[in-house]
Amino acid sequence: MSYYFTILSPTDVPLFNIAFGTSKSGGDGIARFRFPDTAQYMNQFIIHSSLDMVEEAQWMNGNMYLKHIDTYPPASAYISAFLTPSGARFLLLHQPPQLPSTAASASGTSGSILGGSFSASALGGGSSRASASSVAANPTSPQTEEAVRQFMGEVYENYVKTVMSPFYRQGMEIRSSVFRSRVTAAGRKWL
Amino acid sequence: MAQPPRHAAMLSLSNSNSNSNSNSNSNLSTASDSRQPAHLATASHSSTGLRVPSNRKTIYDRHLNRSRNAELSRASFAFLFAEMVTYAQRRVTGIQDLERRLNEQGYPLGLRLLDLLFYRTISGSTSSALSSSSSTSASPPNRPLRILPLLHLIHGPLWRLLFNRPADALEHSVSPDTPNEYMITDNDPLVNTYISVPKEMSMLNCAAFVAGIIEGVCDGCGFEAKVTAHNQPTEMWPGRTIFLLRFGESVMEREKVLERAGVK
Amino acid sequence: MSSSTKASRIGEELWKTRVDKVNAELVTLTYGTIVAQLCQDYDGNYQEVNKQLEKMGYNIGMRLIEDFLAKSNVGRCANFRETADMIAKVGFRIFLNIAPTVTNWTSDNNQFSLVFDENPLADFVELPDDGRAQDELWFSNILCGVLRGALEMVQMQIEAHFVSDVLRGDDTTEMRVSLVRYIEDEMPPEEE
Numbered sequence: 001m002s003y004y005f006t007i008l009s010p011t012d013v014p015l016f017n018i019a020f021g022t023s024k025s026g027g028d029g030i031a032r033f034r035f036p037d038t039a040q041y042m043n044q045f046i047i048h049s050s051l052d053m054v055e056e057a058q059w060m061n062g063n064m065y066l067k068h069i070d071t072y073p074p075a076s077a078y079i080s081a082f083l084t085p086s087g088a089r090f091l092l093l094h095q096p097p098q099l100p101s102t103a104a105s106a107s108g109t110s111g112s113i114l115g116g117s118f119s120a121s122a123l124g125g126g127s128s129r130a131s132a133s134s135v136a137a138n139p140t141s142p143q144t145e146e147a148v149r150q151f152m153g154e155v156y157e158n159y160v161k162t163v164m165s166p167f168y169r170q171g172m173e174i175r176s177s178v179f180r181s182r183v184t185a186a187g188r189k190w191l
Numbered sequence: 192m193a194q195p196p197r198h199a200a201m202l203s204l205s206n207s208n209s210n211s212n213s214n215s216n217s218n219l220s221t222a223s224d225s226r227q228p229a230h231l232a233t234a235s236h237s238s239t240g241l242r243v244p245s246n247r248k249t250i251y252d253r254h255l256n257r258s259r260n261a262e263l264s265r266a267s268f269a270f271l272f273a274e275m276v277t278y279a280q281r282r283v284t285g286i287q288d289l290e291r292r293l294n295e296q297g298y299p300l301g302l303r304l305l306d307l308l309f310y311r312t313i314s315g316s317t318s319s320a321l322s323s324s325s326s327t328s329a330s331p332p333n334r335p336l337r338i339l340p341l342l343h344l345i346h347g348p349l350w351r352l353l354f355n356r357p358a359d360a361l362e363h364s365v366s367p368d369t370p371n372e373y374m375i376t377d378n379d380p381l382v383n384t385y386i387s388v389p390k391e392m393s394m395l396n397c398a399a400f401v402a403g404i405i406e407g408v409c410d411g412c413g414f415e416a417k418v419t420a421h422n423q424p425t426e427m428w429p430g431r432t433i434f435l436l437r438f439g440e441s442v443m444e445r446e447k448v449l450e451r452a453g454v455k
Numbered sequence: 456m457s458s459s460t461k462a463s464r465i466g467e468e469l470w471k472t473r474v475d476k477v478n479a480e481l482v483t484l485t486y487g488t489i490v491a492q493l494c495q496d497y498d499g500n501y502q503e504v505n506k507q508l509e510k511m512g513y514n515i516g517m518r519l520i521e522d523f524l525a526k527s528n529v530g531r532c533a534n535f536r537e538t539a540d541m542i543a544k545v546g547f548r549i550f551l552n553i554a555p556t557v558t559n560w561t562s563d564n565n566q567f568s569l570v571f572d573e574n575p576l577a578d579f580v581e582l583p584d585d586g587r588a589q590d591e592l593w594f595s596n597i598l599c600g601v602l603r604g605a606l607e608m609v610q611m612q613i614e615a616h617f618v619s620d621v622l623r624g625d626d627t628t629e630m631r632v633s634l635v636r637y638i639e640d641e642m643p644p645e646e647e
Contacts (some may be wrong), residue, residue: 011414017300056333056455058413059336059445059449059454060336060454061254061444061450062333062334062335062336063333063334064313064332064334065411083334084306084309085305085306085308085411085412086302086305086306086412087411095363102266106554153313156310156313157255157314158251159306160255160306160310161250161356161579162250162255162581163256163303163580164250164303164307164579165487165579165580166251166308166484166487166488166490166491166579166580167491167494167580167581167583167588168581169299170299171417173205173410175584176249176251176581176584177243178243178249179251179370182251182276189223234466240584240586241581241582241584241589241624242623242624243624244587244624245623245626245627248621249581250579250581253578253579257578258479258480258483258578259480260577261478261479261480261575262476262477262478262479262552263476263477263478263479263481263482263483263550263551263552263575264475264482264521264549264550264551264552265472265474265475265476265477266474266475266478266522266550267550267551268477268481268482268485270515270518270519271482271485271486271489271515273490274483274489274511274514274515275485275488275492277514278489278492278493278507278511278536282496297488297493297645299488300484300488303484304484330578351616352478352480353481354477354478354481354587355478356479367503379480381477418540
């Protein structure tokens, strides 16, 4: 599983972002997005295209953690969202690893990926990857939702520490290397 | 609610680049300008240049609840607050300007306190739940979606965090012309207790600072509002202050939509 | 009993019985707001911010001493060492609920350091990461002014400045306090 995590201000200014891979079931924590050359751009694009969904959910559901709110089939990407009460958005894009068969003949299966509605079982079933933990294999399972919730909660704690400083102003980029390392650690711990 | 926050320090990130792929998905025309995929590359990895002590202690090592029940001298607060008002006074043109400035200084505090309040409720506090409408104290707090839970959040948890007691009253305007107006009353505001206002400024209410805090909380939650502090002395409570909250049009419209949708 | 132990007891007793209290975070956040505002108004000229903070502290100190004397009911200190204990163990206890360590005396007993294990003013604070604040800003500089103002009202002219601060990445937070002179009774206190 590869992850792209970003924090957006209430006016959609990016405050922080980081890409990482799973550390579960032997993962090395390095992100391997399907289209490495354009991953950064694609990830941002996908995240931003989910904002309408976030805004819709934001006023129907008072939870801070909105769980998995959007899917982007062309990149088989899933988006989870967490809203701080002061209006910042934490968005996590997760992209399951390519199935071995897909890797072998990308052209053959990409059509079905594009057209398919990504059911969890299709992703989790069959391949050798499926033996991986549920977090890695199935982006919409309850276990994954819970792991992401824990991750978001831990990031939120560090976010609050950031914004409590009198020198922090809403909308300021978060540049602290300590903050970054805390997010990395939370990713390693939960994802 | 799409208004940019007043204090947003806009970053020099290039998120306004012309972008061939922009916005094919966005149907929110009002927000489309800020809705383009931003180029985050510039935002990342500019690592901090801050030095840390050899024990490596930073703000991230300090537990957020550490000072939760800590107390300090009331006089210290009064001295600091009086200096803050005096300093602000040197740089303004009149009472209104001074109140505006105090309001602006409170505003970012409101945003901070909001996040702190929710963090504390999430992190397994044993104290009462945040909003009176939220269920048990064990479940995570809900972001207020409607005006009433927001007002309860201010009247109760926010006031307790700041002043160790709830506010004294919460009222809705009775005038049909101003359904967007709400009032929170504090009979004896701490900020007025020690501040002796010069005669020529008898209209000044230093609680404008607290009004700014409230405004920050409202805005943070997505309820655009103007909040002002007004002297309403009674015989018993000479410092009695009414905080008048006036919610914006967009908030009132959303309120109707959510009402119909059954959102509490 | 040493003057330090005695002062500690007085301070703790006063804190428990004579001090009206408020939520500590309200004080912390208010002070943070003041400093951040100054940094904004003086456009990052941290030397000027330090100066303004010291001035604010001086104003506070001149008024705070009355409150201190009324609450503590302590008599005149016999020497500067006793004064130092009174500041650290009674004054700081009453107003900030801390008791910095008095240390690093010079041999003439005219200079000492206050070392702060805790500093409620600086809770939650991270200095701006602008390459200058950690070299130039003394976040808690108001305390230097408070000491100067308060002691001037009891006929002591002192000079105080921070020499280190954990916010700057130092291992300790230390303020250096020097007695300049005792002000003779016939001289009015200096005005700023």
